[in-house]
Amino acid sequence: MALSSKDMLGMKELPAHEIEEILNNAAVMKQILMQDSKKTPHLLGKSIVALFYENSTRTRVSFELAGKYMSAAFASVSANTSSVAKGETLIDTGKTLDMMGADIIIIRHPCSGAPHLLAKHVEAGVINAGDGMNEHPTQALLDMFTIREKLGALKGVKVAIVGDVLHSRVARSNLWGLTKMGARVMLAGPATLMPPGLNSFGAETTTDVREAVKNADVVMGLRIQKERQQSGLFPSLREYARYFSLNPEVISHAKPGALVMHPGPVNRGVEMPSSVADCEQSVIREQVTNGVAVRMALLYLMTRRGN
Amino acid sequence: MKLLIKNGTLINPHGEKNGAYDVLIEGGRVTKIEKGIEINGAEIIEAAGKHVLPGFFDMHCHLREPGYEYQETIRTGAMAAARGGYAAIACMANTNPPADCAAVIGYIKSRAAEAGYAKVYPVGAVTAGLRGEALAEMGELKEAGAVAVSDDGRPMMDANLMKNVLVYAKNFDMLVISHCEDILLANEGHMNEGVVSTELGLKGISRAAEEVMVARDAILAGTYDARVHIAHVSTAGSVEIIRQAKKAGVKVSCETAPHYFSATDEAVRGFNTNAKVNPPLRTKEDAAAIIAGLCDGTIDCIATDHAPHHEDDKNVEFAYAASGISGLETAFSLSYMNLVKAGKMGLERMVSLLSYNPCKILGIKGGAITQGGEADITIVDLDAEYVLKKEDMVSLGKNTPFLGQKLAGKVIHTVIGGKWAVRDGKVI
Numbered sequence: 001m002a003l004s005s006k007d008m009l010g011m012k013e014l015p016a017h018e019i020e021e022i023l024n025n026a027a028v029m030k031q032i033l034m035q036d037s038k039k040t041p042h043l044l045g046k047s048i049v050a051l052f053y054e055n056s057t058r059t060r061v062s063f064e065l066a067g068k069y070m071s072a073a074f075a076s077v078s079a080n081t082s083s084v085a086k087g088e089t090l091i092d093t094g095k096t097l098d099m100m101g102a103d104i105i106i107i108r109h110p111c112s113g114a115p116h117l118l119a120k121h122v123e124a125g126v127i128n129a130g131d132g133m134n135e136h137p138t139q140a141l142l143d144m145f146t147i148r149e150k151l152g153a154l155k156g157v158k159v160a161i162v163g164d165v166l167h168s169r170v171a172r173s174n175l176w177g178l179t180k181m182g183a184r185v186m187l188a189g190p191a192t193l194m195p196p197g198l199n200s201f202g203a204e205t206t207t208d209v210r211e212a213v214k215n216a217d218v219v220m221g222l223r224i225q226k227e228r229q230q231s232g233l234f235p236s237l238r239e240y241a242r243y244f245s246l247n248p249e250v251i252s253h254a255k256p257g258a259l260v261m262h263p264g265p266v267n268r269g270v271e272m273p274s275s276v277a278d279c280e281q282s283v284i285r286e287q288v289t290n291g292v293a294v295r296m297a298l299l300y301l302m303t304r305r306g307n
Numbered sequence: 308m309k310l311l312i313k314n315g316t317l318i319n320p321h322g323e324k325n326g327a328y329d330v331l332i333e334g335g336r337v338t339k340i341e342k343g344i345e346i347n348g349a350e351i352i353e354a355a356g357k358h359v360l361p362g363f364f365d366m367h368c369h370l371r372e373p374g375y376e377y378q379e380t381i382r383t384g385a386m387a388a389a390r391g392g393y394a395a396i397a398c399m400a401n402t403n404p405p406a407d408c409a410a411v412i413g414y415i416k417s418r419a420a421e422a423g424y425a426k427v428y429p430v431g432a433v434t435a436g437l438r439g440e441a442l443a444e445m446g447e448l449k450e451a452g453a454v455a456v457s458d459d460g461r462p463m464m465d466a467n468l469m470k471n472v473l474v475y476a477k478n479f480d481m482l483v484i485s486h487c488e489d490i491l492l493a494n495e496g497h498m499n500e501g502v503v504s505t506e507l508g509l510k511g512i513s514r515a516a517e518e519v520m521v522a523r524d525a526i527l528a529g530t531y532d533a534r535v536h537i538a539h540v541s542t543a544g545s546v547e548i549i550r551q552a553k554k555a556g557v558k559v560s561c562e563t564a565p566h567y568f569s570a571t572d573e574a575v576r577g578f579n580t581n582a583k584v585n586p587p588l589r590t591k592e593d594a595a596a597i598i599a600g601l602c603d604g605t606i607d608c609i610a611t612d613h614a615p616h617h618e619d620d621k622n623v624e625f626a627y628a629a630s631g632i633s634g635l636e637t638a639f640s641l642s643y644m645n646l647v648k649a650g651k652m653g654l655e656r657m658v659s660l661l662s663y664n665p666c667k668i669l670g671i672k673g674g675a676i677t678q679g680g681e682a683d684i685t686i687v688d689l690d691a692e693y694v695l696k697k698e699d700m701v702s703l704g705k706n707t708p709f710l711g712q713k714l715a716g717k718v719i720h721t722v723i724g725g726k727w728a729v730r731d732g733k734v735i
Contacts, residue, residue, distance in 0.1 A: 012506075089623060111624035112508040113578030132626070134508030172508055195511070197502030 002305045007119040007126040008298060010135035011177035019144070019177060025297035026145050026290070032069070033293055042296075043072035046303050049102045050129070051093065053079040053109040058264060058288060059129050059138070063106050066295035072103075072303075090114060094122040103303055107131070112169075125302045133167050138298060139263050140173035142291040144181065146283055147218055149290070150259055155182035160212040160254070162246060163222030163271060166193045166233075170263045171222055175203055188212030189222070190244060192233040209244050216254040220261040221246050221271035237270050246272040251281070259283050309333050310722065311344060315354025315686060319361060320655040321663040321675035330359060332682040335725030340678055352720060354686055360658050361676050362394025362683030362723060366665040367459070367484070367538055367562060367610035368635060370396075370427070372418060373411070374403025379615040379703045381418040381427060384635070387613070387702035388425035389728035391635040392661075392718035394683030395673060396425050396613075400432040401460040407432035407443040409451035416452050424728050428454040428671065433472050433483065437461050440468075442475065449479045454669050457484035459538055460585075464490055466523055473524075473533035482669060484536045487520035487545070488586065497626055499572040499587040507575065509625060512587050518544040525552035525559050536668060537561035539612045541586040543596030550605040560668050562610040565641035566632050566708070568597045574708045580621045580628035582708040584614070598651050601660060608664040609657075611638045615704020633704035637695060639687065641709070643716030648689075682725035691717035701734055 003018055011019075032040055048067045050060055060076065067074040077084075077097075084093060090109075097105055102124045107115045112132030119126040130136040148154055159178055165171045165187050178185050179202045186204045187194070188211070198205050206212050213219050224240060234240050251260065260272070260282040268274050277284060310332040317328045317340070324340045331339035331346065370384040379387075381398075388396045398415065400406035406415060412429045419427030431453030432443045437460070445456055456476065463469045463485065476483050493516040498504050500511025521537055525548060528535040540546060540563045552559045566584065571591050574582035582588055600606040614631025621628050639661070646657050663674030676684060692715045697705040721729035728735060 089619075091622060109624070111626040113625045116578050117622075117624060132508055133510070169508060172506075195505040196500065197505045200502050201506065 003301050006305060007115070008137055008302065009115050009119060009126065009128050011137045011140050011173045011180070012135065014137065014177070016180045019141070019181060022141055022294065022297050022301060023145050023148060025301060026294040029296035029300070030290065030293035032296070033289065038069045040070050042300050043067060043070040043303055046103045047073045047101050048104045048106065048299065049097050050074070050076045050106045051097065052077065053084070053107070053114070054130070056108055056130070058291070059108065062288070062291045063129065063295050066292050066299055070296055070299065072299070090118055091121045094118045098122045098124050104299060125305070127298065127302070130169055132169065133172070134169055135173045136169040137173050138291065138295055139170050140177040141298070142287055142294040143174055143220070143261060144177055145290045145294050146261065146287050147259065150283060151217060154178065156184070157217045158184045158186065158215060159218040159220060160186045160188065160216040161220045161222060162188045162209055162212055162244065164193045164224050164228060165189045165198070165222065166195045167225065167228070168222045174220070175201060179203070186212045186216065190234050190240070193228070209246070209250055210253050213246070213250055213253045216258055218259045218261060219246055219251060219254050221266070223263060223265070224267055224270050241270050245270065246276055248275060251276055257281055261287060264288070308725065309346070309349035310352060310725065311346060311349040312352045312354050312359055312684065312686065313344070315357050315359035317359045317676065318654050318658050319676045320659050322361070322677045330676060330684065332722065332725045335682055337676055337678060337680050337682050340676065352686065356688070356690070357719060358654070358687050358689060359676070360392070360685045360687060361662045361674050362685050362721065363392045363639070363661040364665045364671070364673055365393050365396040365611050365613065365635065365638070366608065366669055368396050368398055368613035369401065369615065369631070370398040371615060372402060373414060377703070378617050381415065382422035383701065383703050384613070384615070385419060385422045385424035385427055386734045387635040387700070389721045389723060390701050390718065390734050391637070392639045392685035392687065392721055393425050393635060394685070394721065394723045395428060397428040397430050397454055397669065399430050399457060399459040401437055405432050405437045406430070406453070407435050407437065409447045412448060412451040412453050424734070425723060428669070430454060430459070430484065431456045433458045433463065439463055439465060442472065445475060445481055446479050449481055454671060455482040455484050455536070457486065457538065459484060459486045462486050462488040462490055462520060466527070469524065470527050470531060473527055473535055474531050477533055482534060482536055484538050485520070485524050486538050487517050487524060489516045489519050492516035492519065497583065498575050499589045501572060501590060503572045503575060507578065509575070514542040514544055514589065517542050517586055518548060521545045521548050525549065525557050528559055529555065529557040532558070534558040539564050539567070539586055539610070540597065540600070540606060541567045541589050541593065543593045546596045546600040546605055550600065553605060560607045562608045562665070563597050563601065563606050564610055564612040564634060565638045566634065568594045568601070569641040569645045570708055578625045579708060580623070580625055581632070581706050581710065583625065583628050583630050584632045585630040598646065601646065602652050602656070607668060609638065609642055609660045610665065611635050613702070615702050616706045617703070618705065621706050631706065632708065633700070633702050633706045635702060636700055637707060637709055637714065639718055640714035640716045643689065644714060648715060682722055684722045685718060686720040688717050688719050691715070693717055
């Protein structure tokens, strides 16, 4: 089965059965990842370009390895070293990559909606690797894969997502994806970092981190950007940690053995202390591995379109 | 040249006659408003089944000349205005150089005279260079022909300077038009703050950013017994603040633009940059409050805030896209559809909002078809429907969220100063 859209712009647009399909495929890909030789011919003859307008290590390397494990030609473009720095528009850059035969363009961009603009103007399939505060769909897919792998299902699972919800594309993608798959989503953070209207999307909200975590099957921390304190959204990382950190006492309100997750990189001592980030229940490291598997599955399914 | 408009229905709330009258135009003026006029040598404009209205007046548009002629020129703007049924328009000062001195006002007037079509009344800047620091020479601007002053596009963040502006303007009985937006509260947002901004992950602009400055300006105007006109009201809260200020006797007037009662922030979905405008499109509750304000007289008039942009400035990431909607050519249809056809008000009130009321605020004669008065007349077909297409627009700015939509009520002819400007929907 192939995906219905040429692009992967967000979890909001992705139908539940396609989420299922990607996760099922990712399970197979994970087995390949666990082998001695990880090379497969799935993407032989396909070209993938990663177009990154923001810094990233894990997402970019994850996509690159996913593509290369499956034998694709893979090129990376950074905005600060390319003609983007010379003032080329996103549409022109996209068309240039198109003309070079890119089958897939993976884009990360500080502006919400940039992948949607690109997708409208290129033949290549576009994968959103994070756009502004909007979406980071492959992160949500790897989170969902991890939850499903550990807990066996998504339906009925209670997921508490805690932190800077306002600026978080991870929170949005997970909200769309998890609710679509029947999970219960509780969003929590300081009131200044909670955007309006979340309840209308089927999420529960609170500013009380213990209430959020109560009886949760999964507790997910969101990264706090240190510059947020300069804009007066909270006084200090110290105060944030004191009231919103996922410390062992807070985690004790969750279901016994609840999964601890984080999209990374973790600000240790802020979103959670090391004792939680590295505890038995933490699946933060496995999330990274699963990210490669999920991206392999996505690249595979997207390049099968029209075959 | 003699023109005789026959068999139309005159909607002329501020003129002597209303209803089934013929209108004779000679030498640029209306010389007769009577039933069944018969005369030799006049060109007949058959208006059976159509409505004959006083030419509209837009007290707030952007013509981009001098400085940004690739977005719009005075000529293309005046053509677009005529096509939208406007006999006259007042253009804002945020050109390059800005209209902050007599020389630029003179330039705009001479370019407008060469262009023809809609009459153009320049608005001068409030502060030198629109910098919000020192006052522009308001007396000289008025003498040169500025009909009002405004730093529109840039709010006056300095409340003390705003106080001085409002008080100083009394010397010349100059209207001050205020763009109300607390820049710090707006916090570099890109759309209305609400459910849709949360969903799209776009930075929101709080309604409070507009409302705190509307309240501030109303308080200043009240305290110093000065006049102020609030531009492009977009929120329910602003409407209520102005309603209360008017009740308290404050000399405040205001306008809204058709997009604030014809569209909502839902139009931004899909990251549609043609729906990016400042102030941003709000919600259906705000639109309803704006319509209520237009009905009860809280909002004095409809202005377009016509803000033409080049495609290149819209065909980019949402955050980087220019703000503004090209509005001159759709104002009548949107007003007719959402105010009159929707049953919110009668045709007469809508016509006043589009023609007489803005003239009155600016102290300019117009907005009525009167015996001996200048022949500025717009003839519309309320039954006509059309799909808004880029190719049909004469403004250089095709940036409107209403593209592809079916609109009702169409401007058929526009006569300005007794001369054809638009005939059968086409600019002459």
